[in-house]
Amino acid sequence: MKIPFISIRYLLLFIAMLLDSVGLQNKLNAQSNDKTLLGAGSTFIYPLFSKLFSEYNRKTGVEVNYQSIGSGGGILQLTNKTVDFGASDGPLNEEQATKMGAPALHIPMASGAVVITYNLPGGSSNFNLTPDIIADIFLGKIKQWNDPRLVAVNKGVNIPAFPILVIHRAEASGTTNIFTNYLSKVSPEWKSRVGSASAVNWPVGLGGKGNESVAGLVKQTPGALGYVELIYALQNKMDYAKLKNNKGKFILPSLASVTAAGNISLPADSKIFLTDTDAADGYPICGFTWALIYKEQNYGGRSRDRATKLLNLLWWNIHEGQQFSTPLNYAPLSKQALQVAEKILKSATYGGKPILK
Amino acid sequence: MNELVSKKKISNSSGQIRAEALFKRVLVIIGCAMVVLVLGILLTLVIESIPSLKSLGIKYLWGKTWDPVNNVYGAFPFLLGTLLTSFLALIISIPFSFAIAIYLGEYQPQGWLSNFLKNTVELIAAVPSVIYGFWGLIVLVPMVRTLETKLGILPYGIGIFSASLVLTIMIIPYAASLGREMIRLVPSQLKEAAYSLGATRYEVIRSVVLPFTKSGLFAGILLSLGRALGETMAVTMVIGNTSLIPNSIFAPGNTMASVIANEFTEADHTVYLSALIELGLVLFLVTVVINMVGKRIIKKFTNE
Numbered sequence: 001m002k003i004p005f006i007s008i009r010y011l012l013l014f015i016a017m018l019l020d021s022v023g024l025q026n027k028l029n030a031q032s033n034d035k036t037l038l039g040a041g042s043t044f045i046y047p048l049f050s051k052l053f054s055e056y057n058r059k060t061g062v063e064v065n066y067q068s069i070g071s072g073g074g075i076l077q078l079t080n081k082t083v084d085f086g087a088s089d090g091p092l093n094e095e096q097a098t099k100m101g102a103p104a105l106h107i108p109m110a111s112g113a114v115v116i117t118y119n120l121p122g123g124s125s126n127f128n129l130t131p132d133i134i135a136d137i138f139l140g141k142i143k144q145w146n147d148p149r150l151v152a153v154n155k156g157v158n159i160p161a162f163p164i165l166v167i168h169r170a171e172a173s174g175t176t177n178i179f180t181n182y183l184s185k186v187s188p189e190w191k192s193r194v195g196s197a198s199a200v201n202w203p204v205g206l207g208g209k210g211n212e213s214v215a216g217l218v219k220q221t222p223g224a225l226g227y228v229e230l231i232y233a234l235q236n237k238m239d240y241a242k243l244k245n246n247k248g249k250f251i252l253p254s255l256a257s258v259t260a261a262g263n264i265s266l267p268a269d270s271k272i273f274l275t276d277t278d279a280a281d282g283y284p285i286c287g288f289t290w291a292l293i294y295k296e297q298n299y300g301g302r303s304r305d306r307a308t309k310l311l312n313l314l315w316w317n318i319h320e321g322q323q324f325s326t327p328l329n330y331a332p333l334s335k336q337a338l339q340v341a342e343k344i345l346k347s348a349t350y351g352g353k354p355i356l357k
Numbered sequence: 358m359n360e361l362v363s364k365k366k367i368s369n370s371s372g373q374i375r376a377e378a379l380f381k382r383v384l385v386i387i388g389c390a391m392v393v394l395v396l397g398i399l400l401t402l403v404i405e406s407i408p409s410l411k412s413l414g415i416k417y418l419w420g421k422t423w424d425p426v427n428n429v430y431g432a433f434p435f436l437l438g439t440l441l442t443s444f445l446a447l448i449i450s451i452p453f454s455f456a457i458a459i460y461l462g463e464y465q466p467q468g469w470l471s472n473f474l475k476n477t478v479e480l481i482a483a484v485p486s487v488i489y490g491f492w493g494l495i496v497l498v499p500m501v502r503t504l505e506t507k508l509g510i511l512p513y514g515i516g517i518f519s520a521s522l523v524l525t526i527m528i529i530p531y532a533a534s535l536g537r538e539m540i541r542l543v544p545s546q547l548k549e550a551a552y553s554l555g556a557t558r559y560e561v562i563r564s565v566v567l568p569f570t571k572s573g574l575f576a577g578i579l580l581s582l583g584r585a586l587g588e589t590m591a592v593t594m595v596i597g598n599t600s601l602i603p604n605s606i607f608a609p610g611n612t613m614a615s616v617i618a619n620e621f622t623e624a625d626h627t628v629y630l631s632a633l634i635e636l637g638l639v640l641f642l643v644t645v646v647i648n649m650v651g652k653r654i655i656k657k658f659t660n661e
Contacts, residue, residue: 072623095626163511170598170615172425172623195426198623206513206609207598209619213494220499221514 037310039066041074041087044112044174044229045289048330049087052321062309071174072198078104078292081300084310086292089174090198091271103295105344107314108270108288108337110330113230113258114179115240115285119218120145122160128153128250129241131276131284135187137164137225139194140204145223153244166205167217167226172198175211178287179227182275227285230258231329245284246276255331257283262334270340288337291317297350307350315345315356402638409631417635423600425620430632432639434602438610439640441517442592443585445606446524450581453525454532455574461533462540463562475537482530490594493523498595505607513597516609520596524585531584532577539573540566572659579651586644589614613640 039049046068053064066087069077074086079099091106116129123145133149136142142149145162169176180196194200208214211232218224219238230253233240242250251257261274261282274286291314297307318333318341325332333341346356409417413430420431457478465471494515501522502514543566551561567574589612597609598619613636624630 070622072625075625093625165511165513170593171619172625197426198625199425199620201422201424201426201600204601205599206515207611207619209593209598213594216494217515221502221512 035061036063036065037085037306037313038083039064039074039085039087039291040069040077040083041292042071042089042174042289043068044089045087045109045330048110048325048328051324051328052317055321055324056313056316060312062313064313072172075292078294084293084306085314087289088292089287089289090177090273091290092292100294102299104292105295105348106269106271106288106290106292107318107344108262108333108341109291109317110325110333111258111262111274111286111288111337112178112330113253113261113283113286114175114182114227115230115233115253116225116243117215117218117228117233117238117240118225119220119222119239120160120162121222122158123239124154124157125239126252127157127239127241128244130244131182131186131246134243135183135190138166138168138183138202138204139187139190140166162223165221165224166202167214167221167224168202168205168207169211169214169227170207170209174198174287174289175227175229176200178273178275179285181273181287182285185276230255230331234329243284245280245282246278247280249280251281251283253283253285255326255329257281258286258331259334261286262288262331262337264336266336266340268340268343270337270344286331293348295348296352297348297355304350304355307348308355311345311348311355315342318342318345399638399641402634402641406631406635406638408627409635412628413632417632418639421602423616425624425629428626428628430628430635432613432636434600435611435613435616435636436639436643437602438517438596439586439612439614439643441603441606441610442520442524442596442612443582445517445521446528446585447578447582449521449525450529450532451578454529454536454577454581457529457533458536458540458574458577459562459566462537463558463566466541475534478530478533481526482534486527486588486591487594489523489527490591493519493591493595497522501607508607510605510607513607513609515595515597516607517596517603518606520592520610520612521606523591523595524588527588527591528581528584531581532574535577535580536570536574539570539577542573543569572655575651575655575658579648579655582647582651583644586640586647587614589618593618613637613643 046066049066053066057063071088071090074083075088075092075096077083078086079096087109089112092100092104097104116134118127130153133142133153143164145164146159151159177196177198180194180200183194184191184196194203206217208217208226211228214226214228215232215236215238218226228238240253242252244250260279261277261284263279263282264277266272270288270290274288276284277286293310293314297310298304318338322332346354348355409430412428413420417430417432418436419433420429421433422429422431423434424430457474461471461475465474498514498519501519502512505512505514547565547569548561551565556564592612593615596611596615598611598615599609600611601609603610617633617636621630621633624633
């Protein structure tokens, strides 16, 4: 009797992914003509990018082929030089930067936010939450909805006695990266016990795969509390909490309060998590999505023309392109972010000479 | 004239011989390609696991923490989750798959009802697993949640138990189809002899059909188990995906396959990626061991 190894299928998939990452796709770049720019990365920014790129194509005839394979995948493809630009919801970590081999630029494209969403039968639709309460819920220290600390910041709101079911993302994601970065900033205990990354060792709760799965679980489980991207909560009309920022104001997450969060002095390379912002009207769990390119554009036989097209595209994205953000529920860049982004773009070179004037 | 015919015959047959040899060679090459492929997969898994093996050593197998931030990886919770869900699913599925096999093989081997049932069962195997995942999440999970509320457990809904139920449904067709074929192959002389000795139908099934087909039935179970061990998508949607060790069958957990699927694309440092690949290696080895043990048992059955 022959018994097939069913799981070989998955191993094959695995191998295919490995080969992919090793760079069998190197030829791709050579094949694509200079009219088509290639990009890959963040799934979060994908809807905005497709709109931007189709508008840009109509205007200039330059085509952009963007694959939304996740931030990590985009970074990998840029490292392998199979794409012209990557897009990531988190800045490069040290190992990723080292593997790149050459300096890469982070150009902010839009900001996103992570909101605390919940399902409490008979509860309010905009609860007040404070940083320490959120941290303690995700650390498993606050277990009941009618915990005295929750009641204290929600005076006059009816909070039924219900166990809190914590729901987090199952897979590694930029959303988790921003969220855990925030928790690490506001809670020393979280920082030492769990830390921040795109996937962490969660002390409590269960994982849903993707924003849609977290949202689905929260919607169907009474007493559930989880985190999703703002866009997702807006589109699905979910309940989400007002969060106390470090200026002591309770802020409802919205496009305006997310843009406001970026109105702070930014470092010259823009590599910063916007979490726990100092802006008085800013929502505290925000982050940029960056486009990533090599600082020196003359590599792998690229033409100057191609490099210029890429830079022009990104320049257009942060200027004329910003008008498409709000209708698609993305927060436009703040004034400060725009200034920093312009400077970064101007620092890109071809053969040592700046491309944009 | 005669000479011509025989000459043609000879040339014909030498051509045929060459074709025969070629055909045989093709078969051997294709057969060997599979062996090379499996060995290649094993080799790749081992090589890619080296960074993780170096930094974590053998305690990877029983480590209880999976912490990508501090680069500490332990496969134990997922090993446990994989084995728990698979065997739980197997145990629940056996009565169903045997019942279907016996009914379709012995009681109702022909007719529209039989065909209808048979096709339906086979359809279950053809449905993509993501659909079971969605169905599990939307229909099964709320039902399990109601059950948990009645039992007074924290009503997560999703967890090991829900994952096992979804798996059960997915693996039933494998054991059922193979069992049905086996039961239909039982020689009618044997059954008729038993009937002529005054045995009832149940007695015939118990003392003639089942002993005759037990190796086939067991092979079907093994096939189901293989499917359950490797299933990824449907499980990951309803198991809860937590690296905590489950303290009951209703608790959330995780399996090796679903951890790999969830974390592979965004694993952003070498040891992390390597630890995930090592998880694939462990899954590979678990499957090999279970298949080997299963074959040993089948052999023992057939030799008796």
